[in-house]
Amino acid sequence: MSRVSQPWPPVAVEPAVPHPKAPVAGTELGVHFNECFGCGDEADAGLHLRSTVGEGQVVHSRFTVTAAHQGAPGLAHGGLLACAFDEALGSAVGNLMRRPAVTGKLETDFRRPVPVGSTLFIETRLDGVAGRKIYVSADGHLDAADGPIAVSARALFIVVAFDHFSTHGDPEALEKLAAQHEKNQREREERGWEINP
Numbered sequence: 001m002s003r004v005s006q007p008w009p010p011v012a013v014e015p016a017v018p019h020p021k022a023p024v025a026g027t028e029l030g031v032h033f034n035e036c037f038g039c040g041d042e043a044d045a046g047l048h049l050r051s052t053v054g055e056g057q058v059v060h061s062r063f064t065v066t067a068a069h070q071g072a073p074g075l076a077h078g079g080l081l082a083c084a085f086d087e088a089l090g091s092a093v094g095n096l097m098r099r100p101a102v103t104g105k106l107e108t109d110f111r112r113p114v115p116v117g118s119t120l121f122i123e124t125r126l127d128g129v130a131g132r133k134i135y136v137s138a139d140g141h142l143d144a145a146d147g148p149i150a151v152s153a154r155a156l157f158i159v160v161a162f163d164h165f166s167t168h169g170d171p172e173a174l175e176k177l178a179a180q181h182e183k184n185q186r187e188r189e190e191r192g193w194e195i196n197p
């Protein structure tokens with residue numbers, strides 16, 4: 001079967017310019033919501049994905065596949081890997097662009113099996129913006145940042161108003177999310193003081 005895919009981004013785009021207050025290269029991105037299946041500390045069987053800002057418009061994320069993530073015995077479930085990419089790509093959009101956005105479309109290309117116990121190193125790039133549409137893509141490398149590519153993904157995120165979350169989501173959880181965001185900001189500022197006293 002041919003792996004030839006459609007041009008990406010599929011429409012004419014402007015360069016994706018990170019927000020002036022976007023975290024700088026080397027910044028560890030905190031958990032955006034403790035109960036998030038992708039990154040949250042309180043999601044016991046979750047992915048516990050962790051991300052760091054890279055040079056340029058890149059975010060590096062990683063997560064280790066556990067027995068809770070299996071599809072076939074000993075192998076990660078494909079849908080769960082798609083979830084890891086949704087989280088990694090969404091984290092790049094949210095943190096670099098600092099605009100509220102949701103996944104409109106997510107496409108995954110599974111190239112190699114991902115065994116339990118392996119760590120996926122996901123490198124996400126911002127590919128361009130067309131109005132409210134933000135295009136991003138990523139490669140997931142097996143067991144090292146330069147390991148073989150096991151999964152690739154491309155996604156379209158759509159910028160939404162904040163009331164998308166208050167109308168459709170859980171207002172109490174949104175308050176927790178705001179508190180988490182403030183905590184992350186505070187911790188980053190404190191780390192900044194340690195580096196540049």
Ligand SMILES: CCCCCCCCCCCCCC(=O)SCCNC(=O)CCNC(=O)[C@H](O)C(C)(C)COP(=O)(O)OP(=O)(O)OC[C@H]1O[C@@H](n2cnc3c(N)ncnc32)[C@H](O)[C@@H]1OP(=O)(O)O
Nearest residue numbers: 032086087090091094095098102103104105131133158160
């Ligand atoms: C500092 C802060 C840090 C924060 C960190 C956060 C980390 C987060 C990590 C978590 C990450 C997890 C993240 C998650 O899991 S997000 C959860 C999964 N996603 C959703 O639940 C989204 C559900 N969908 C919707 O709410 C609506 O459909 C949206 C809002 C997406 C659009 O409805 P809306 O009525 O508003 O807009 P529109 O329909 O006029 O569309 C607008 C434009 O977009 C184009 N379009 C739309 N869909 C598609 C499509 N499928 N393919 C191609 N194109 C599509 C459309 O043609 C149009 O183009 P144009 O006509 O303008 O050219």
